[in-house]
């Protein structure tokens with residue numbers, strides 16, 4: 001039977017000929033938690049009374065959401081996670097070691113893997129061709145102990161990308177456009193599979209951005225094929241041996257096909273307070289911005305540092321607009337330093353934050369004041385997301401964010 005990428009991966013893993021709607025039990029290649037969901041997951045695992053982890057070296061605990069810790073209770077959560085990792089031989093990624101989904105892409109995720117995580121943006125690894133999905137803490141606890149989990153095989157929407165992005169229009173604009181088109185619940189429990197010449201031409205870093213936000217349309221997974229671009233990325237990470245080529249079958253059956261002409265896309269912005277409340281940047285030009293935040297598992301990569309530095313080099317941020325930049329990993333930060341991007345950004349008035357989630361979910365490092373507006377390269381803008389329900393969050397690409405830091409208002413990057 002011709003298979004979509006999801007059907008191919010789950011068939012490979014289970015040894016069955018799976019089809020949408022089937023309930024299957026699949027081995028899990030990686031199981032991960034982060035510091036806000038990890039304590040609950042660990043307590044659930046301990047309550048199972050299992051003597052050990054099914055696969056300790058493929059069980060990863062990330063301390064990245066509140067890193068370094070801003071208050072006592074979170075610090076105690078961190079010590080709890082560190083002790084569990086030590087006692088059970090799990091992998092610990094500690095303060096300053098980067099955002100979980102960035103590290104999964106850099107160090108662990110492989111095409112064809114099944115990855116579960118107690119974090120909704122686990123889907124990011126779909127950019128490398130892995131069936132990667134977020135789950136509740138109790139499901140991940142079971143995967144910790146059993147090394148497997150159950151799935152209902154999702155139907156697949158095929159998103160065919162054609163054409164070429166204009167200057168300063170990026171992968172972030174593609175996924176914001178798609179979510180605006182189908183809605184935050186437009187792909188609930190579906191597999192979003194990206195293909196076509198526009199996808200084939202995308203570097204993996206762009207694919208990671210798009211896969212990362214598949215969950216913002218409700219998708220179970222967001223998948224790209226594994227091709228030469230995937231091999232190039234894995235080789236850059238020193239992991240060429242992890243590469244396998246993985247494509248859907250020519251005659252795979254999709255529940256829906258959506259065509260997107262990349263050349264027709266504009267810089268796109270998600271307005272408060274939902275990700276699908278999108279508009280072309282031109283409709284929002286002139287809105288005052290008190291804080292620009294560049295970073296996160298969506299757009300905190302070296303390519304983002306370059307895009308921001310290229311716009312800000314030789315300029316200064318608007319004095320009324322704070323500019324916060326959080327590289328997504330030490331590898332990104334060090335490369336950004338080697339390339340001079342970090343220096344460019346600091347000279348433009350940026351505050352460089354430690355590799356981690358920073359102010360993305362409002363725990364620390366950039367909580368908004370009443371009535372303040374933040375333009376963020378993250379993936380969520382819900383009411384109160386950055387720590388204050390009296391603050392407003394607009395989501396945009398890195399070029400739009402950098403251009404807006406210069407002018408102090410929402411700005412089309414093609415105009416700076």
Ligand SMILES: CC(C)[C@H](C(=O)O)[C@@H](O)C(=O)O
Pocket residue numbers: 036037065118119120121134361380
């Ligand atoms: C805190 C965690 C449960 C959450 C998620 O799972 O996505 C966070 O990472 C986020 O980005 O909202």
Ligand code: SF4
Pocket residue numbers: 065099100101119121296297298356357360361378379
């Ligand atoms: S950077 Fe933001 S979206 Fe990504 S894992 Fe951290 S909190 Fe979640």
